[in-house]
Amino acid sequence: MVLHLLKQDQEVVKRFADDIRTAREDIQECSTCFNLSDDEVCSICADSRRDGQVICVVEGIRDILAIEETHQYRGLYHVLGGVISPIDGIGPENLHIQELLERLDRDEVKEVIMAISPTIEGETTIYYLSKLLQSTGVRISTIARGVSFGGELEYADEVTLGRSILARVPYSVSED
């Protein structure tokens, strides 16, 4: 990258450097959901067409990008900033949990979707959060876990396959 920059016109490089500095200065965390944002409130939180009654709780900003790419979700988000992991010294107090409780208190939220990785730390975090939210009466759900769509059954890992059988779901033929 350095060699490439040295080959460019001085003026171009100066402008590029300015852009980087401005970007770093301007980009902040959304005060509501902790997504990256140009303004105090991010473009998702500010979008009135989105469903404010549903909050999707994610570990990080990358998860928002991944979920947005699917075009299947029209609610809001809340970035925890990680998962509970005692081995890494991350406790509930290091995550944006208090802020989530405040949002539930303040806004009319009907459902919280835990879109958290189904790892041990992730499951612990889901459990902890759900216990906390239990008294609020909000509906709590997790994203579906199981064999990947489009995947071949025999190549699924043993844990996923085993749990997918235990967590099997009723199938109903849709009307036609």
Added chain:
Amino acid sequence: MVLHLLKQDQEVVKRFADDIRTAREDIQECSTCFNLSDDEVCSICADSRRDGQVICVVEGIRDILAIEETHQYRGLYHVLGGVISPIDGIGPENLHIQELLERLDRDEVKEVIMAISPTIEGETTIYYLSKLLQSTGVRISTIARGVSFGGELEYADEVTLGRSILARVPYSVSED
């Protein structure tokens, strides 16, 4: 393998060849579930400790091996011998569907689990079978589909992530 065999004692190779022939001659399809079997009825169908009220429908024998390895399933199986795939010339009449209907007619079966790969052909087969079974009143379920257990959310493919959000499941904190 040939070079290895040539290095062995003649008597060893003869015995090995006999074993292969016997194996091929002795192994047959289970007359009930079409699993591989030494006898007319396979060891799973013959095992009285297994739950005969649940039948897990799979594409092939490999799926039985994969599911058995998880140690999470205690019911019986039914091998279809493939999935419906017009492009490969495989229609319902090429699969062991009639035999499944006969089993449901004959035995007291309460649930049929569709443990079929969530591919397009697999979904088509699940739909076709479920329509057929609808009138029998048997409970129909599919294995859970979604983000792999232990997997990181951001690495899930777009289709799986999108559908996992749509097919999200209620989460309840277990009593403790």
